[in-house]
Amino acid sequence: MTECKRAVAYVRVSSASQVEGYSLDAQERLFTELCKNRDWQSVRIYREEGKSAHVDSIHKRLVFRKLLEDAAKDEFDVVVVHTLDRWSRNLTVTLESLKILGRYGIGLVSIVENLDYSKPDGILFTQMLGAFAQYFSEALSTHVRKGLDQRAYEGKHNGCIPFGYESCWETNEKGEKKQRCEPEHQSGIHIHPKEGQAAEGLFRRYSAGTTTLSQLAAWLNEQGFRTRNTKNLPDANGNLVSGPRLFTSSSVRNILHNPFYAGQITHRGKLMPGAHEALISQELFDLVQLTLRKNSGRSETLKALPDREYLLKGLVRCAYCGMPMWAQTYKSGNSYYREHKASRSIQECPGHGGTIACHVIDKQVRELVSAIELGPRWLEEVLSIISLKDEVDRVKKERDLTITKLHRMARVFMDGLIPEEEYSRQKKLLELSLESLVVPDYDAAQKAGNLILNLPELWSKANLSEQRKILLTMLDAVYVDVKEHRSVIAVKAKPPFRPIFQVAVSKKESKIHILNEPLSHEPSGSSVFLVETGEGRTPRPEKVTQDLLQDYPSI
Structure with missing residues (x-):
């Protein structure tokens, strides 16, 4: 007798796929027919609209991520897709997702390609793909490190571009990149016309020794400048929010400590010459570091308590x-x-x-x-x-009744009508019941x-x-x-x-x-x-x- 598998379908559609004829209804109809022909139980259909399978992260495809999360809950045995490109067109996502399915013994079936990983040998193959995915991930990490090292040796900055600079490329609303500079600067970034002047002003003003970090933060905020925060930080109510924030003494201090503005980059704890244009001289940067060290101690007006x-x-x-x-x-x-x-x-x-x-x-x-x-x-x-009067009255009555039972059972035990073992057992049960009556x-x-x-x-x-x-x-x-x-x-x-x-x-x-x-x-x-x-x-x-x-x- 054929085993009745629990099957789910993952159907995805974008503007391009509609033209190709892969509508959601068509994909669902084929899934229903496949379940009927194989005597499978149709459990659920995961519908994802308007998401490209090219995206490089599982977390960007919410329905896709939900399916993989449900895989760990033993809610289905096999996933059915219309074609493999409905599942993923990104190698990293494909291998990572197959690794997850293989971990929980879940098969993958493609209707058009006639690929069936729902059988034992297919599930084994999926698990092998998962092992390969782990190897691929580790190898990819090694290649990424090599790429970052090479960028650093070329004097190119890794990570977010500091305040005062901007990329030679900009991204429009469609995600397309467009070149700002002609030709592109060697480092791929250049000094921002307005922010650059403000950043240079921070170093110049602080080196004079007549202003504080707090005053510099207020000066930036008054001019309308904001940080380039991309991290989630708590607001006044404790909610995590991201996006541009007001400058603080701490964010100004981070700018003044950054050797990037003197034409250097930091990579793996080492300073290296940068290919970008320096905003300030090395002499000015060193003077600011000296001033920061002098001012880093506790104020003389405060007690050391x-x-x-x-x-x-x-x-x-x-x-x-x-x-x-x-x-x-x-x-x-x-x-x-x-x-x-x-x-x-x-x-x-x-x-x-x-x-x-x-x-x-x-x-x-x-x-x-x-x-x-x-x-x-x-x-x-x-x-x-708190609208609990009735509940309190009910609990009080039950507590009184339980206490009465305890007293009554103690008298029965004292009269020798029940053995000690049975008395201890029932007494413990009543005491546990009493503890729960709150x-x-x-x-x-x-x-x-x-x-x-x-x-x-x-x-x-x-x-x-x-x-x-x-x-x-x-x-x-x-x-x-x-x-x-x-x-x-x-x-x-x-x-x-x-x-x-x-x-x-x-x-x-x-x-x-x-x-x-x-x-x-x-x-x-x-x-x-x-x-x-x-x-x-x-x-x-x-x-x-x-x-x-x-x-x-x-x-």
């Missing part, structure tokens, strides 16, 4: 851009929370460069902690917020509420380091306005404390008030709560409020 403790360390954030702020202690002994002007690459922030004394903000946070108060019915209010959200909120109830006593006995740990348990962030109101304007509660803050009230005599309505009106709520300070409840900055609402709608 790397382990100094701050109440809001890791919590304090700028209310405008949402990015973390730094804390520093100067030689005078005064400590400040600072928004570093040139350490951001996300956006221009109105609070850039702002500072505020640590003791001012710390005092407000301590007043906030002292002001939080829970009413006598706080647990019922929390239950109504409501995670409710239990977390109850523990958070109990901490708030005991907070005054804990806080009064805690030192600075312990108080910071308490805050880290309750909060994810404390937002500070260092520009206009110079105060705490909001706090972001950790998830278990979210419903606690919603039912909390401020003591009447308190100078600081937490507005327990979360910013978002969505059912899931928000973990960002506004704070008002001062005797007369200083009006909160509406602009900042809206920014917070936009950045943290539901966390």
Whole structure:
């Protein structure tokens, strides 16, 4: 009896293939007929439209990649394609994909070429192709290294082109390359008319010793220049994004350290003469390196106390851009929370460069902690917020019933009605059942509420380091306005404390008030709560409020 295989089809179409008559419908029809003739089970059809099989990476063909991922899940036994060029026209992709199929014992069948790798000998051949693919990959890596070495010996740059230069070739929207320069420069790159002047200006200005990296970053940003970032970097909300970014002191430092601008290239840790045109002289580059070394030490105005403790360390954030702020202690002994002007690459922030004394903000946070108060019915209010009252009641009844069973069984054992082995077995089962009878959200909120109830006593006995740990348990962030109101304007509660803050009230005599309505009106709520300070409840900055609402709608 013929084995009933589970078959899937991979059908792909581009504008060219439509003309050739390889429409998706036609490919699917032939796949259905093949399954019928061979008594195979048709499991799924993977359709990929508008993707060329010439692409040099599996990751660029999403449906193709999904098929290979499903191969590891034992969802099918054979893949059917109309022709092999529907599968791939790129040797690297072909070998890599066949290696994956061979690893999981999956065959490949081509209808037009009449190739059948679904039988045992065909699967073995596929696995052999996979082994060859590994050899090919290693050999290709060796050839790539040779190519990179040869480019370096010729003085040509490997990798992304640094700021201030551009390629002699440009790529249009269709992916076609067009030559910018006639003739092409020896290195394939040349100085960018505008960026080149700016990059040269960085070296010249810094060598004079009258400007800082922070000021140079601001100077570039004000002129509209942006970095050539191609990596995914976190923004203020922690999301990974790529693309041009604002210059920072760090990115300017990287430019000033790069010998490429003096006509050299770096390859495998060695400096080699470059074929490109130098932007600055070697003398100027050496002078800048000397200046960088002189300025690399810790500022004389700062105390060498790397382990100094701050109440809001890791919590304090700028209310405008949402990015973390730094804390520093100067030689005078005064400590400040600072928004570093040139350490951001996300956006221009109105609070850039702002500072505020640590003791001012710390005092407000301590007043906030002292002001939080829970009413006598706080647990019922929390239950109504997290909509778990019925579930809590059910779990409570089951826990009570399980505890009763434990007591009853203990009495039966004491009366000698069941043997010790059986008693131990049933007791363990009931105890395991008791451990599982919990409501995670409710239990977390109850523990958070109990901490708030005991907070005054804990806080009064805690030192600075312990108080910071308490805050880290309750909060994810404390937002500070260092520009206009110079105060705490909001706090972001950790998830278990979210419903606690919603039912909390401020003591009447308190100078600081937490507005327990979360910013978002969505059912899931928000973990960002506004704070008002001062005797007369200083009006909160509406602009900042809206920014917070936009950045943290539901966390």
